Amino acid sequence: MSREKTHVIPPAERAEPDLSSGKYLVMWQGPQHPGITGNMSLKLVAEGDTVVDCETHVGYLHRGFEKLMEDRLWMQNFPLVCRIAVPEPDFNEYCYAAALEELAGVEIPDKAVWLRTLSLEMIRLASFLMWIGGQAGAFGHGTIAQWSVTMRDYVLDLFEELSGGRIYHMYIIPGGVRSDVPKDFFKHVLETMTIIRKNLDDIELVMFHNVVFKMRAQGLGWIPREWVDEYGITGPNARAAGADRDLRKDPGYLAYPRLDFKSITGTRSDAYGRAEVRLAEMYQSIDLIRQIVDRMPKDGPFREKLPNPLYWKIPAGETYVSAECTRGEYGFYVVSDGSDKPRRVTVRGPSYTHAISLMERLARGVNIADVAGLMVSLHTYPPEIER
């Protein structure tokens, strides 16, 4: 009865199919397609139902954030950056704020460090919950998506309570955070974690012990370990391939060095293995949130006083600040020329490498029906590709 698909490594060279031969079908997946997780397109060339060539097309979501930021005051950019990656705005907020603080030499209070860690872990969980719905949905398991999106909404309820916003929290502000925790917030956090953990157990049962999911995900999109550096793969995609890399552990930032956790690596580098790593990280996130609630200081200031935001000038310099988001290394490169606006900001979103060069290669030889599952298994967000 046991039947596991074996993986094939797609060739490095692009096939050059003769499209006039009548043997091939060219089709576009996206820009509007649930399997694309945002607005981008895959131009697929199929022979029968097997993809022989894939070309990624971006440009549907270019909003010019990086350029816009050059024309706004340092503080005015704080509500802007969160929009770069919609499902995980907080990593933008953190990287931007931390970069400014580093350039300006601002030390934030310990409570703010913990509250930032808390909000980053909460959004990690929310983002993974959205991903798992997409991953299950791509293989026809819509029910799981219903459950997980509801669970994500419960996390968004917590964000709403903490920051006043569900999607764009705008909570991590340069200098610290915007407010202290509301009354009973930690109680609500712990209650929600209990509910989500119970649901994750259910999801684990029906999704990971599921013949359909196993047959379709196992062997799909295998990433060999040596590709990790070659393609610049980070996050769960790299960890599933056996690369033990987690910025939270090494070099460690915010309160992570004061939390007990291990970097999670996988044994199989296909869509199934990556899903396993992400599921384990969701359990880990719940554990980390509980640790944070338990260990964080309950008193003290939550924000360091900064100069008047209308004239705040940051000394000339440049820095790169990164954080481990759900998809891997998220980073902001910020250059100041000493004025009241950034000279240059560049955002490094992990989807840039995952959804373009890696996706193009992994798609070769894949069944058309599995392209969506493959794309979701790389967990990419097109908005952060083009900013």
Added chain:
Amino acid sequence: MDIKDYIAPFAVWKRAFEKPFTVKKPIDERPGAPGYRGFHMNDADKCVGCGTCEAICMNKAIDLVPVDGRDAKEGDSGLRPRMDYGRCCWCALCVDICPSGSLSMSNEYVWVDSDPEAFRYTPGVEAKPWDGSELGYRRAEGYRLLDGERVKMPELDHGEAVRSFLELVKGYSREQAMKEADRCVSCGVCIASCPAHMDIPAYIKAVRDGDMEGGLRILYETNPFPEACGRVCTHLCESACSIGTGGDPVAIRWLKRYIADQVELSDYAKALPRKEAPTGKKVAVIGAGPGGLSAAYYLALLGHDVTVYEKDGEAGGMLRYGIPDYRLPYPALDKDIGYIEGLGVQIERGKAVGADLSLASLRSSHDAVYLSTGLPTAYALEVPGDKHPRVLDGVAVLAAATRGEKLGLGKRVAVIGGGNVAMDAARTALRHGSEVDILYRRREEDMPADAEEIREAKAEGARLVEKAIPIEVKDSGGDGALFVWNEARMVLKEEGKRPVPEAIPGAVHEDRYDSIISAIGQGPDLSFVTETDGIPMKRFKPVIAADGRTDAGDVFAGGDLTNERKDAISAIADGHRAALGIDRMLSGKEL
């Protein structure tokens, strides 16, 4: 793959019997979180229309617009923020930065309207269902984007201050000035309340930029007395300051002083505008006070030949003879006057119009005359015995102190009055070793003197006796005089008017003082103006047009003599206006 992989997926069925996660109409039944960033609310009465929300909004979703029934007034632009929900991103930076704290957000998040124009509205002015909502986003306690606390001005300790005439206020250091200048939001609400309409945000920006010469240039555009005004200005601007609505107002006056203090007089010419080519017109200014010299400065700048006639031995008027040097050191005043003289303005010191030369002769030898003689005559106490030799005039005491004369006030001194002259006289007497009582007919809060002068007078040891109505001055039989006063109570005679003091029958006190300084106000001395001059008067004041011109045509007037505020900055503003008026008249470019 094992048997579990075939069976486990059926576990989803157990949820078929559970309560669903979602409800049917979530928008009807789910209120936003207590701190939700929903639709804006604005307390339009608390708001001063400073536009800081507009300045911080990164989406340009806020416009300051005029609203019906709300006019601009002191400290209020009369405008209110209008939101454009086609642009707003609900980041609430506007709420975070609002100096007055008038902006907030409700937790309402559903608003349906078929008219897209409806989503541009002025919160607090156009009524909305969520107005007054208790819930919604508020600035967290202990969280402000702006600094509500003023940088403390280093001052002499009061105990030390009262023993000398050293300047009490030491002035900001560079770091302190930069920090204080950083508190300003450049809203400009202050400009309208400054009688001279100084471009306050611009010179505060110059402090932030470290551009002292640029700052000085801005100061001199409207005020040639920055050293003096930087010390003793009545700073109406600070009462209007929008930052003051939620904290200490920006120390505008000290920042002005900081700029002037940083530039040496020898460097002024480099920073300030040059004189225009000579016009060949001659203008006489009577009185070398701040108003007269201000007129002289701007007239000289326009190329006119200006001569100022001053009855006293030194120029400066009340700034020199009315304000003690612990508040305004003479070198600072000399610096301001020095620059004006350096520009070619002639000051004829010790030459009184009336006694030494007539107004008519001045008019015949000059193309225009500016009267800025101020209020040199002290009002009498108007009680029996007010001519007693121990009853002194406050202005005269201050002038004598300036001239370095021996005051001989004695041990116990009473100062009658509640204005700045009274406070200055009291503090001068304290510095001469007297014990001082300040007697005022109303309450402390009714005193016309600056609050800080009252506070400092008290801190230096003056005793304040409120609600004391003078009745009589009697001879004490010895060196001093007996001051008889009646205790009063405040009675509200007419609704909406301020209460008036009413003597409490029988509560009469009699105190012996070595000197009684009367400082209940001053009046003009226009004895040199004769009927043949043809200058119409109303209640002893020349009648003037907006530019200071009298019906006599070539005669202009201004300063304490004509205006209501009777402070240096108003006189300076009058002088500037008159200079422009005179220039228009002389150049034939009348409006």
